[in-house]
Amino acid sequence: MSSPALQTAPSFRITWMLPTYGIGLFYGCPQIQRLSHYFLSRAIAECKRILYLDGANGFDPLLLARLARRRKRPPSEFNRQIRMARAFTCFQLTELLVRAPRLLQSFPADAAILTAMPELYFDEDVREPDAISSFNQGLRALQELAGRLPVAVFSDPFSFTTPRRKFFERITACATQVCKFAVREDNTLAVNDERSAPRTPLLEES
Numbered sequence: 001m002s003s004p005a006l007q008t009a010p011s012f013r014i015t016w017m018l019p020t021y022g023i024g025l026f027y028g029c030p031q032i033q034r035l036s037h038y039f040l041s042r043a044i045a046e047c048k049r050i051l052y053l054d055g056a057n058g059f060d061p062l063l064l065a066r067l068a069r070r071r072k073r074p075p076s077e078f079n080r081q082i083r084m085a086r087a088f089t090c091f092q093l094t095e096l097l098v099r100a101p102r103l104l105q106s107f108p109a110d111a112a113i114l115t116a117m118p119e120l121y122f123d124e125d126v127r128e129p130d131a132i133s134s135f136n137q138g139l140r141a142l143q144e145l146a147g148r149l150p151v152a153v154f155s156d157p158f159s160f161t162t163p164r165r166k167f168f169e170r171i172t173a174c175a176t177q178v179c180k181f182a183v184r185e186d187n188t189l190a191v192n193d194e195r196s197a198p199r200t201p202l203l204e205e206s
Contacts, residue, residue, distance in 0.1 A: 016042045018111050019150040022176030023142065027155040027168075029181045029189075033058035033115050036154040041067035043111060044081045051100065051109040052084040055093045055116030056154075059084055083107040090120040094134045097141035101148065112151045114142070118167035122160050135167050143174055 016038045018024065026032060026039075033056040041064065043050055052059060064082075065075035083103065087093035093116070100112065121135045145151055153175070157168040172178055178195040 018043050018048075018113070018152045019177050021146075021150050023146045023171070023174055024150065024152045024177040024179070025155065025172060025175040026152060026179050026181065027157065028192075029183050030156055030159055031183065032154050032156050032181060034060070034063070035181065036113055036115060036152070037063050037067060039152060040064065040082070040113060041071065041078070044068075044078050045071045045073065047081070048110040049081050049108065050083075051103060051107065051112040051149075052082055053093070053096050053100070053112065053114045054084060054086045055096075055114070055120045057086060057088065058115060059086070083109065087116075087120065090123060090126060090131060090134050090138070093117060093120050094138035094141065097138050097145060100141065100145045104148065109149060111149055112145060113154065114151055115154045117142070117153055117155060118164070118171060119155065119157060119160065121167055122157075122162045122164050124162075128164075131164060135164075139167075139170060139174070142171075146174075 018039050026035070029035075036058075037060060040050055040052065061075075061079075064078055068075045068078040085096050085103065087096050097114075117138065118135060121131050121138075123131070126134075142151065142153075153171060155168060155171070157165050175195065180192045180194055182190045182192070184190055
């Protein structure tokens with residue numbers, strides 16, 4: 001499926017803004033991990049340093065380079081403002097979240113992006129008690145990280161059929177901002193701002 005075009009309402013447009021504090025949760029469509037690059041591009045263009053914790057194995061340097069050129073910026077400049085760490089299992093993602101404060105000592109980021117939480121914890125090869133324990137530890141670490149800098153979580157939990165989707169409800173309860181994306185039949189994006197954090201609009205008047 002091609003990348004979705006933007007759905008523009010008569011008086012609003014998508015601004016691709018990361019939260020300014022707390023946890024911003026963006027979810028709703030299978031392309032959500034790819035859409036994180038548009039938020040990343042805007043933040044870097046605003047001279048912000050971003051810690052990108054990639055649990056979806058979806059970080060795309062070619063897409064980011066294309067977005068940099070659209071903004072008439074050299075891709076190398078974008079790359080200098082990102083520290084990316086990748087996790088392939090729920091245990092690795094939890095460890096990344098726990099280690100994030102140490103990463104910030106050498107890379108003082110202005111915001112963080114986290115992908116595939118809680119999807120990595122849905123792995124059926126991981127026993128239920130172990131998944132619950134790892135998720136609880138990861139969620140605590142996420143909340144602690146969000147106390148230091150804003151964190152944007154990009155999630156696609158509804159592509160899975162699992163009783164562990166309750167993990168997503170717990171992340172939602174912690175979020176200061178919740179926004180749902182959907183792809184329409186004509187391949188355009190629709191956006192529903194379900195919970196807005198003050199001073200952090202996802203939609204702004206055009």
